[in-house]
Amino acid sequence: MALFESFSISSSGMTANRLWLDTISNNIANMNSTGRPGDPAQQPYRRQTPVFSAAVQQYLLNKNPGRGGPKTAGVKVTGILHDGAPPQLVHDPSHPHADPETGYVAYPNINVLNEMVNMLTATRAYEANVTALNSAKEMALAALEIGR
Amino acid sequence: MLFNNSSFIVLEKQLDASALRQQVIANNIANANTPGFKKSEVSFNDQLRAALDTKRIHLQANSPRHITARHPLHNIAPLVKTTEDTIMTYGQNNVDTEQEMVNLAANTILYNAASRMLGGKFTTMGHIIRGGK
Numbered sequence: 001m002a003l004f005e006s007f008s009i010s011s012s013g014m015t016a017n018r019l020w021l022d023t024i025s026n027n028i029a030n031m032n033s034t035g036r037p038g039d040p041a042q043q044p045y046r047r048q049t050p051v052f053s054a055a056v057q058q059y060l061l062n063k064n065p066g067r068g069g070p071k072t073a074g075v076k077v078t079g080i081l082h083d084g085a086p087p088q089l090v091h092d093p094s095h096p097h098a099d100p101e102t103g104y105v106a107y108p109n110i111n112v113l114n115e116m117v118n119m120l121t122a123t124r125a126y127e128a129n130v131t132a133l134n135s136a137k138e139m140a141l142a143a144l145e146i147g148r
Numbered sequence: 149m150l151f152n153n154s155s156f157i158v159l160e161k162q163l164d165a166s167a168l169r170q171q172v173i174a175n176n177i178a179n180a181n182t183p184g185f186k187k188s189e190v191s192f193n194d195q196l197r198a199a200l201d202t203k204r205i206h207l208q209a210n211s212p213r214h215i216t217a218r219h220p221l222h223n224i225a226p227l228v229k230t231t232e233d234t235i236m237t238y239g240q241n242n243v244d245t246e247q248e249m250v251n252l253a254a255n256t257i258l259y260n261a262a263s264r265m266l267g268g269k270f271t272t273m274g275h276i277i278r279g280g281k
Contacts, residue, residue, distance in 0.1 A: 010174045128249065143259075
């Protein structure tokens, strides 16, 4: 039944956006996870971003060949990228992570404003998926009423 | 004959098309933040209008030994097409969430209307079978 496909598509969208929210929370929680500059064993936290891509469903391709049917069914997260931006150096010689020669501490390059905006985007996208799921549910219930 | 008249077929096809459209809209919304994704749309009204065109001549059968063609409404199917040539946000994505939400609401109402009409037809038929009792 097509409506159950729709349920799983919406739930994939909800899962992906919740994962995005998780990485945003992780980025904000670790915005002060410092490291020692130039020491590969003590690197600061690096910002994480999930990579979304459209999930291809073979079944739909087979069902509608040449009709240009829905080639994708839902979204999937293909990986989590670590931001390669260089860390921010803060001069604080008394910090345990401070470089003994220069006195600099490496802070992760996380922009809280950026994270907040992404958080709004992820929340709204999640809500949009919930709305789509609710209307699919409403339609399935309406179909049950036929012939009552 | 009982369930083979055109309004039953139209309503059934409309329910199928709306269910497919719901699936396509859900897919567009799920991929609203996917870089490079292109939205799809379901077209059904044009096919329906062409099949309902009364100027076309259909094979009519008034004896069981006549060769009958299937009702032209049986052959219509919704068509899914992908819009490739627009860009909505960065990353070449062209999903307009507001538009998808409006389409979603309209599609749900259409589905509910079709299912209610189909239910009403069955109820009427039940009355007729029971002789109006």
